[in-house]
Amino acid sequence: MPELPEVETVAEGLREGGLVGCRIDTITVHWPRTIARPGVAAFRKGLRGRQVTSVGRRGKFLILGLDNGRTLLIHLRMTGHLFFAAADEASHGHEHVVLGLDDRRELRYRDTRKFGRWWLVSDATDVIGHLGPEPLDPAFRSADFVKCLSKRRGALKPLLLNQSFIAGLGNIYVDEALWAAGLHPERKAETLSDEDRKRLYRTIREALRRGLRSMGTTLGSGLTTFRSVWGRKGTNRDKLNVFRRTGHPCPRCDTTIERLIVGQRSTHICPTCQQRP
Ligand SMILES: [Zn+2]
Known part of the structure; x- marks a missing residue:
């Protein structure tokens, strides 16, 4: 299971890949249970047209800030994997969520074990409020x-x-x-x-x-x-x-x-x- 260093490596990869600033034009959900909150229809509607303003991490959660102040949280659990692909690239299988970006790329989420979860929320503390301190935070002495x-x-x-x-x-x-x-x-x-x-x-x-x-x-x-x-x-x-x-x-x-x-x-x-x- 990805732990802090692995999730931070994924967050860095998303930033390197230029996800910040991208607009999400299309949302495809092949495995509805991946979306923990809200329901799939509200998830798609809430995400469509939104621009990603930040990519961060808290504990083992990926945290994507959106231009309307809402937050997309992703927990990779056992086998969740995020990667970029060209929009016309064939599916590699087990791709449960696909976000179509405004630069003709897709951010794809593959998860063979299907334990990973996504949340789209107004207040991130609903999902991560229970977490203890960040061990590498300079303020945590x-x-x-x-x-x-x-x-x-x-x-x-x-x-x-x-x-x-x-x-x-x-x-x-x-x-x-x-x-x-x-x-x-x-x-x-x-x-x-x-x-x-x-x-x-x-x-x-x-x-x-x-x-x-x-x-x-x-x-x-x-x-x-x-x-x-x-x-x-x-x-x-x-x-x-x-x-x-x-x-x-x-x-x-x-x-x-x-x-x-x-x-x-x-x-x-x-x-x-x-x-x-
Ligand atoms: Zn020893």
């Missing part, structure tokens, strides 16, 4: 994270995956950040020292920045893996220390990396660097 975390109880992994605690993290970057901090994913938040909390703040940001620099993490191949708007794979997979490296040696201590299930999520740890509580 170590002291803020230490304070938030010191109020929480329970295992670290599900807490870090909770988008209302901190936005944008998923399975990949949580496993990487916990390994780098030397913290077991089942360690209880209330047992951490302030030093542990500061270290975790740092490793979360480092893991995300590394992912961003590599333009995301692409696992495997085929239509379901992450690709940028330009079809490029992210190269962060080569830089992963534990995620999906079960059976390989820990880069820090050579202990064999193990896979376990924490909060129903597949989790990867070094049993030496991350001592079970």
Whole structure:
């Protein structure tokens, strides 16, 4: 699933591709359930003729500002992929939403698993108001994270995956950040020292920045893996220390990396660097 670095890479691709300033002339919806809100007819009517004024990101949501003040939000979930195509280019399949732009291109949305969702709303906080702080926001400082975390109880992994605690993290970057901090994913938040909390703040940001620099993490191949708007794979997979490296040696201590299930999520740890509580 695309996480913060992958979604930011998509947002950058949309900006590079000149989406800001484009007018949306036609809207085709092949899979109505992709449109979470409003209904498909109101969605098409509300979007037709609108100009895109901004492309941003919050957590794992893409946020497209429109010239009438409304907002188009897109969550890629498992396999959502956005790309530009010439209007006369044949469909690649699984293209559930197609926006015809005023420059004879189309912005196409492909999603083999069909879990991705789009919203067209007047107030974006209806959809993203629940999100916690942005981990890479310069205004989000170590002291803020230490304070938030010191109020929480329970295992670290599900807490870090909770988008209302901190936005944008998923399975990949949580496993990487916990390994780098030397913290077991089942360690209880209330047992951490302030030093542990500061270290975790740092490793979360480092893991995300590394992912961003590599333009995301692409696992495997085929239509379901992450690709940028330009079809490029992210190269962060080569830089992963534990995620999906079960059976390989820990880069820090050579202990064999193990896979376990924490909060129903597949989790990867070094049993030496991350001592079970
Ligand atoms: Zn280790």
